[in-house]
Amino acid sequence: MARDARSTREQIIQAADALFYGEGIRSSSMDAIAAKASVTKRTIYYHFPSKDDLIAAYLAARDEPTFARQAAWLDETKGDLPAQVLGLFENLARAMNTPRWKGCGFIRAAAELAGTPAHPARKIASAHKKRFEAWLEDRIAATGLSEPALRARQVMLLLDGAAAQVLIHRDPAYALAAGQAAAALVTKTA
Amino acid sequence: MARDARSTREQIIQAADALFYGEGIRSSSMDAIAAKASVTKRTIYYHFPSKDDLIAAYLAARDEPTFARQAAWLDETKGDLPAQVLGLFENLARAMNTPRWKGCGFIRAAAELAGTPAHPARKIASAHKKRFEAWLEDRIAATGLSEPALRARQVMLLLDGAAAQVLIHRDPAYALAAGQAAAALVTKTA
């Protein structure tokens, strides 16, 4: 008790993350989330008006850590940009190789909510992807390559393609093939 | 009445397709599918032992038409292979531009069922993607390009990346950017 509102809220979001990401959004009940967060359902509904709001809060909370992890995967790789982009995909492939990895949470949310186009979580997913695309564009532009916006977008397409195909085939080799193509996209031609 | 077993079964699958693809798998109840198919739930359970079996049958029924449509999009485009690959993505972008399009049914099923790794529908999704990848490899190999398997895989990564990103952003321009990159991947270098 005497736990302030902020930490209760975060505890609920953390429980929602474990279940929404681990089992799927529609498969996770408010009962299960309440149990995992060690609060009652009534407390969840005090902090979030509805399950849809909790879904949106879950995705919003994933934005920053996901962005930071991927940016670090690129930044911590030594070498020029093509080498760094390859490093990003190699780190991704490594992360995919654990049983805990179950796809990109943003793609999976968009997939589950495809029948509800006006869902508040959809714009959060879109903004997250656009944010990383813009970050990549800056990195590419800094090398002096032409068409940095197009190249950044194509790297993103390979990144999400890797997430989709590894989810389907359960084979991180697809991420490495994507990394090769992505590195070539940011390589200066002679 | 006097409808044979085959057509009842197909009618159920057709109703399941409309709801599973349109609203999502977990969001579609057996009640709703029965109503749409104009049969009772008991009839569905006569033809399919469980909802999971119906999900697998739904995906299996999507394999051939999806494959044929995409193959036709490439075959019906005039020109060399890079032009045909670009045509494939242009046709895809056109299809995505309708309100009925709600992503790739196979990716979405894998996303919804990510929490159930042993689900029978998962291997159907994997086989479908591998089938088109192999078909692309044949087309690429026929042009004499090196590493046809790798190039086919990379085109697939861009294809699924386009499906994922257009689902998230609702902007077919992403599919065209993917098409440019895919065409470059199957272009002979000087």
Added chain:
DNA sequence: GTCTATAGCTTGATAGAC
């Protein structure tokens, strides 16, 4: 092979005490 009817459980959300 298809029906009516229902079991048995889970769902998202709410009432009202403290």
Added chain:
DNA sequence: GTCTATCAAGCTATAGAC
């Protein structure tokens, strides 16, 4: 702000008639 208690509706699946 968090609790106990509960609702009405929805869910997958089954029993048994014809």
